[in-house]
Structure formats: structure tokens, C-alpha cells
Amino acid sequence: MAVTGLALLTACSSGDGDSAAEASASVASPSPSPSKDSTPADPDAAVKAAVLAAFDGMTTEQAKAYRQASAKGTRLARYATLDALSKIELDLYRMKEAGTVVRGQIGHDAEVTDLDMSAKTPKATLSDCVDLSKYETYDTKAKKVIPLPTNQPLRYQATAKAERWDGRWMVTDINTQGGGEC
Numbered sequence: 001m002a003v004t005g006l007a008l009l010t011a012c013s014s015g016d017g018d019s020a021a022e023a024s025a026s027v028a029s030p031s032p033s034p035s036k037d038s039t040p041a042d043p044d045a046a047v048k049a050a051v052l053a054a055f056d057g058m059t060t061e062q063a064k065a066y067r068q069a070s071a072k073g074t075r076l077a078r079y080a081t082l083d084a085l086s087k088i089e090l091d092l093y094r095m096k097e098a099g100t101v102v103r104g105q106i107g108h109d110a111e112v113t114d115l116d117m118s119a120k121t122p123k124a125t126l127s128d129c130v131d132l133s134k135y136e137t138y139d140t141k142a143k144k145v146i147p148l149p150t151n152q153p154l155r156y157q158a159t160a161k162a163e164r165w166d167g168r169w170m171v172t173d174i175n176t177q178g179g180g181e182c
Contacts, residue, residue, distance in 0.1 A: 048112040051124040051162050054079050054169035055110055062088055066102035069095040081163075081172045088174075099141040107131035110160070122164040129182035130158050153181045 042048070058079035065071045069092055076085055095101065107130070114125035132154045137146040148154075157179025161172045 044112075044115055044117070047115060047117065047122075048124075051112050051115070051126065051169050052110060054162055055126055055160060055171055058084070058171045059108070063102070063106065065092055066095065069101050079171055081165075081170050084160075084171045084174050098139075100137050100139055100146065103136040103138045103145070104134045106135045107133070108158075124162045124169070126160040126162065128158045128160060129155060130176065130179075131155050155182050156180065157182050 058076065061074040061076045061079060064074045065076060065088065071089065071092060076088060080088065108128045109131075110126050110128040112124050113127045114123075116123045132148065132152070135148075137148075138144070139146050158174070158176045159179065160174045162169050163172050164170075
């Protein structure tokens with residue numbers, strides 16, 4: 001079975017700092033002056049974080065669906081438009097027909113590579129380094145793991161597209177084919 005659509009999982013984390021401790025630390029010690037070589041902060045950082053959060057939501061729900069070969073009980077429609085969702089649904093249909101599910105994890109390291117906030121519908125393109133090293137396709141009928149094809153790279157590039165609809169980002173397309181190794 002091809003590894004179409006099985007390529008997108010992510011994890012995001014955020015730390016909560018103690019603002020009182022941070023405030024007293026900044027008063028107690030002078031902050032270093034910026035060097036001439038320092039890069040200015042990305043003005044689109046918050047928008048890119050929102051795009052990645054939508055992508056993370058979709059891939060988290062996608063992983064749930066692939067573990068059971070069904071979208072039932074997932075919130076895929078919250079993060080993916082019909083175009084992206086139809087690709088996932090096709091994978092799920094093929095998995096159900098073949099009697100397979102996904103076990104393990106599909107890792108990835110996604111980044112926003114293009115952002116167009118001036119378009120009528122803001123758009124983003126993501127590049128994702130997919131990691132299949134902890135991924136398994138499991139045959140539920142034969143009760144065994146199906147090995148990946150020998151020519152399947154364990155790490156490869158995938159892409160996704162997103163658009164901002166009604167104030168939130170939605171994944172509009174996923175493409176797990178054609179990327180080189182990463």
C-alpha cells in the first residue's frame with residue numbers, strides 16, 4: 001500500500017514562564033545589547049504559528065483516523081477543507097479495503113515556506129520533513145506488520161497548502177508524493 005497521505009503528524013508545545021520572576025530577573029541584570037549581526041524578529045511569526053497550529057490539528061486528527069482506518073470520532077473537518085479531507089478519506093477507504101491500520105508514529109518537522117497575506121484569501125505553503133522511522137502499517141486480518149517497500153525513504157519532503165477562512169487557517173491540500181529525501 002502506498003504511503004499517500006500518511007505523512008503528516010506534528011507536535012507543538014508552549015512554555016509558561018513565571019512573569020514575576022522574569023520581570024525581577026530583567027531588573028536585576030542588564031539585558032545584552034543587540035549585535036549588528038542579529039536577525040530581526042519575523043514579523044509574520046504569529047501568523048506562521050497559527051498556520052502550523054492548524055496543520056498540527058489536522059495531522060493529529062489524521063493520525064487518530066489512520067489508527068482505526070476511519071474518520072469517525074475525529075475532528076478532521078475542523079482543520080481540513082474538502083479537497084484535503086478527500087485525500088485522507090481516500091487513504092482511509094483503501095486502508096479499510098486492505099484491512100490495514102497505522103501503528104506507531106509518523107513524525108514530521110513542518111515549516112511555513114511561503115505566506116501571502118495580501119491575497120483576498122490569505123494563503124500559506126508548508127514544507128514538511130516526514131519521518132517514517134517509527135511508523136508501521138499493520139494488517140488486521142493477518143495480524144502482522146507489513147514492511148515498508150525497500151525503496152521507501154524513511155525521511156522525505158512533503159508539502160501542504162493552507163488558507164485563512166473566516167478568521168482561521170484550514171489545510172486545503174496535502175501532497176506526500178514527489179519530495180526528495182530530507
